Amino acid sequence: MSITDRDLVIEAAAAGAAVVRSHYGTSLTRFGKSAGDFATTADIEAEKAILDVLRAARPDDLVLAEESGRTGTGGNGRTWLVDPLCGTLNYAVRSMLVSVNVALRTGTQVVVAASADPFADEVFWTDGAGAHVRRGGVDEPLAPSAESGLVDVNLDPPFPNERVFRAARLLADPRFIERFRPRVVSTTLAVAWVAAGRRAAYVTDGHLRDSVHFAAGIALCAAAGCVVTGIDGQPPHTGAGGLVVAADERTHAALLALVESQRAGQD
Template identity: 65%
Template sequence: MINSYASLDDADVAIAAACAGADVVRTMYGRRLTRIDKGAGDFATAADVEAEKAILSVIQVARPDDAVLGEEAGQQGAADAARQWLVDPLCGTLNYAVGNMLVAVNVALRGGAAAVADPFSGEAFFTDGETAWVRHDGADAQLLPTPATQLVDVNLDLPFPNAPGFRAVDLLAHPDFVERFRPRVVSTTLALAWVAAGKRAAYVTDGGDLSASVHFAAGIALCRAAGCVVTGIDGAPIGQAGRGLVVAADGETHQLLMSMIRSPNQQHGT
């Protein structure tokens, strides 16, 4: 199979790479894994490292001239290369390390194709940069975002760079949020794929510029291709001046969330 990677288009390269990483993550699940300290409470495991190796082996064969930025191995190739892949081999390491299956494997070509693989559901969410799909059991279905679930995932992981102006916990306590939505708290960007797939109405996280993040690039690409509304927490387009991320299944949901974010202390009916 590996010799045929070079004949794949970018979307299929992303899928093959993400699924190769997901195979490693699934195989190593449940083992006692050594933690590799990254400082500030963050860590990787042997599964992170081995999954990234599997992903890189696909990209290096399929696209040997492309640069890669991996969460564990860092930059390979020129940082300013015309084509650069962003790789997060195991998003949700803390979940994984304690036996929680809420994790994702993220692979994205900057400005192009991307894939998010769920190692345990067997789903691979992907985009060619134009449309977004999910592949499961060999069948592809187009992603159709919808706010029907009324479920909104909010990332409460540190740090909180935009406090005190924005605190995600304040959004959860907003009376209009409680009336309209049901919060879910996650620590994996698998939630972005769920918004694109209609499994979540929206996703909110604090942060700086997340557009070129190995953690978020694939999910953002999926959501944009699926037709979701994607902005920063200030409503501005994400990018170098961006702050955090608000992804909503439709414009109405995005507008409602932005009104709550901009008025965190507003009381219902006032």
């Protein structure tokens, strides 16, 4: 019997997470990339584990992966987006704040996605109809909540909108400080946490279309009922780009107003 895309994305993310766990705390070879970025043995081997799962079940699909790039024949409109270890620098210095992200895009829509936390042994997943977390083989629905007031802000470059928006300026805004408590997790696990009610919101700049890092988290948040837009309030991947994902409309509106005040100050 053929495996469903939903079960496949969960299996693939879990396979990558198992490899990430197995290498934690070991001596890791680093492979230099651009602009000071790097991959490790764990990134490479986790990606291989994920691709082995996907290729065994869907040999005709295209794959866009963080380390190996674009592979497969394609032509059927199906593309898997694979991020084997989001938070590599965290991981390399023995921090457990990382995630493994896998998503399937058909046409322009992400239809299934999973973001695995290797150390909490959790897989956040969506089939487009709903969003859940799997722990010990048991699925629970995700329930966004802004109660914590915690907002994760991505401070990593690039900053394509830096003339009118910088995350660092947001953190210094007295109105932000009065209402929210900033966090910098430095992994897109934080995006899944918004869907799970563990963060009130997440904010980043950047052009995120085709991003293997963000595809799974955006899909999770949309399916969980979060408010998801770019930094200018437009739909994701349009307008200025970037990402503001919030647990509710009130939190989202407050963050957009803070972002817009930076733009007004630069015009």
